[in-house]
Amino acid sequence: MSAISIRGLTKDYGKFRAINGLDLELPPGQIVGLLGENGCGKTTLLKVLAGALTQYGGEVSIHGHRPGPESKAIVSFLPDASFLPDSATIDFCIRMYDDFFADFSREHASDLIGFFGLDPSRKLSTLSKGMREKAQIALAMSRRAKVYLLDEPISGVDPAARDILLQAIIRDLPPEALVLISTHLIHDLEPILDGVAFMRYGQVLLTGDVDDLRTQHGVSIDALFRKVYR
Amino acid sequence: MIRTLFKHELLRTWRPFALVTLAVTLVVATFSGAAMLLPAPLNVLFAVLAVFAAAGYIVAVPLLISLDFYRSTYSKTGYFTAAIPAAGSTIFTVKAAYAYLATLLALAIGFLLQIPANIATGATSGVAPRETLAMLGRALEAIGELPAWLLAVFVVTVLLYPLVMITPFFFAATVGSEAWINRSGFGGVVLTWFLYYVATQILGVLSLFIPPSLDLRRFPDIELLWDPMAIFKIGDNAPVLPVAVFVVLFGVAIVAIGWAKVSYSRRLELR
Numbered sequence: 422m423s424a425i426s427i428r429g430l431t432k433d434y435g436k437f438r439a440i441n442g443l444d445l446e447l448p449p450g451q452i453v454g455l456l457g458e459n460g461c462g463k464t465t466l467l468k469v470l471a472g473a474l475t476q477y478g479g480e481v482s483i484h485g486h487r488p489g490p491e492s493k494a495i496v497s498f499l500p501d502a503s504f505l506p507d508s509a510t511i512d513f514c515i516r517m518y519d520d521f522f523a524d525f526s527r528e529h530a531s532d533l534i535g536f537f538g539l540d541p542s543r544k545l546s547t548l549s550k551g552m553r554e555k556a557q558i559a560l561a562m563s564r565r566a567k568v569y570l571l572d573e574p575i576s577g578v579d580p581a582a583r584d585i586l587l588q589a590i591i592r593d594l595p596p597e598a599l600v601l602i603s604t605h606l607i608h609d610l611e612p613i614l615d616g617v618a619f620m621r622y623g624q625v626l627l628t629g630d631v632d633d634l635r636t637q638h639g640v641s642i643d644a645l646f647r648k649v650y651r
Numbered sequence: 652m653i654r655t656l657f658k659h660e661l662l663r664t665w666r667p668f669a670l671v672t673l674a675v676t677l678v679v680a681t682f683s684g685a686a687m688l689l690p691a692p693l694n695v696l697f698a699v700l701a702v703f704a705a706a707g708y709i710v711a712v713p714l715l716i717s718l719d720f721y722r723s724t725y726s727k728t729g730y731f732t733a734a735i736p737a738a739g740s741t742i743f744t745v746k747a748a749y750a751y752l753a754t755l756l757a758l759a760i761g762f763l764l765q766i767p768a769n770i771a772t773g774a775t776s777g778v779a780p781r782e783t784l785a786m787l788g789r790a791l792e793a794i795g796e797l798p799a800w801l802l803a804v805f806v807v808t809v810l811l812y813p814l815v816m817i818t819p820f821f822f823a824a825t826v827g828s829e830a831w832i833n834r835s836g837f838g839g840v841v842l843t844w845f846l847y848y849v850a851t852q853i854l855g856v857l858s859l860f861i862p863p864s865l866d867l868r869r870f871p872d873i874e875l876l877w878d879p880m881a882i883f884k885i886g887d888n889a890p891v892l893p894v895a896v897f898v899v900l901f902g903v904a905i906v907a908i909g910w911a912k913v914s915y916s917r918r919l920e921l922r
Contacts (some may be wrong), residue, residue, distance in 0.1 A: 434834070473730060
């Protein structure tokens with residue numbers, strides 16, 4: 422069974438069509454980069470999959486479930502924006518995740534928080550943007566989810582921090598999990614990717630295994646992206 | 652999951668709730684004290700302010716809880732709430748039930764805060780605190796002496812009142828955040844609240860013409876008036892209660908909270 426199966430997905434914002442008849446099949450057990458220019462529909466697609474947008478057309482299925490309580494139990498979503506209360510400490514956020522998500526591992530969260538060198542007693546409001554991003558990634562990746570939806574997880578942080586964030590994402594990742602990461606920082610992400618889906622104008626332009634694409638086109642994914650979007 | 656949702660509603664809101672309660676209690680106590688100690692006309696000014704502060708508390712709490720509802724479902728932390736593996740209807744019901752209970756508690760605290768404010772008001776016209784308390788006691792006794800059916804209506808009214816207070820805000824937050832209007836951000840919420848307010852005012856005025864009305868002029872004997880114009884014929888200050896106003900008010904609140912629940916569970920759009 423596909424981890425994610427999408428048929429003819431459409432999503433409109435008023436008169437603007439953000440997703441235009443998108444089809445996509447993604448099997449479990451891989452890390453897939455969702456690549457494309459700004460405004461091509463990456464975030465919208467992830468929000469639909471996460472159940473944060475409910476007014477859309479077409480068929481969307483995550484391990485056989487439409488976006489809803491069943492899919493949310495197996496999907497860990499990291500939105501582009503800060504989504505945890507400013508006044509909460511990292512410790513409180515860990516307890517909050519533990520309360521709501523049956524697949525959450527406190528040990529893994531503590532391990533990642535330690536890996537990032539964060540003090541769990543600090544309030545989120547006192548953290549820098551990069552530190553906050555690390556805390557949020559630590560929480561999202563500490564669920565033993567079947568699907569991880571990560572929206573621009575490494576944007577807005579310096580190159581050194583990007584490497585650490587990427588290491589955290591793949592650290593103890595369940596082998597059967599699908600990780601779908603949207604980004605335009607392809608060069609940074611390329612080393613950890615198994616597959617890619619290029620998006621443009623709300624549709625998937627190109628999808629495939631990164632090794633196959635590199636062999637087929639004779640260039641890196643970063644170079645292929647530049648060629649496709651030129 | 653329901654217990655966990657309730658727990659986190661409480662964890663998130665008890666501090667601001669306690670802070671507002673403490674602040675208003677201090678304000679009412681200070682103003683009431685000032686009304687009893689200062690000479691006229693300052694004493695009257697502080698007595699009125701104490702009454703307003705106690706009444707304002709009853710409005711402030713549902714507003715505070717409703718703002719938290721908006722923040723935790725559509726604004727900053729909405730993505731976390733939307734990711735919780737529970738049906739949208741369950742999440743909404745818990746949040747609305749929590750807001751209802753908090754408002755009911757605020758009504759009770761607000762009533763208690765009115766006691767010192769009323770003692771202070773009485774003192775400004777030479778009424779001793781003991782006499783004011785006796786008057787309040789007699790008012791409560793009068794409620795106890797109501798006919799059983801009217802007492803039941805009174806209890807139902809008190810129990811439904813918190814729903815009437817939170818519904819405009821919950822309706823505005825959910826329906827005002829739907830796809831058709833959410834491009835204007837919080838403006839959509841304010842506009843929806845305003846339209847709801849106008850609609851309920853119009854319905855309220857129209858329902859004045861719907862009989863029956865309760866004629867309380869010979870209380871505790873109560874007569875039902877079936878003349879649609881009764882309330883206008885009898886006069887402005889006559890003790891006549893138009894039943895339909897309450898029925899419409901409660902009916903609209905029940906329909907609107909149901910609408911809001913459907914909106915959150917089926918038409919959620921986080922931008």
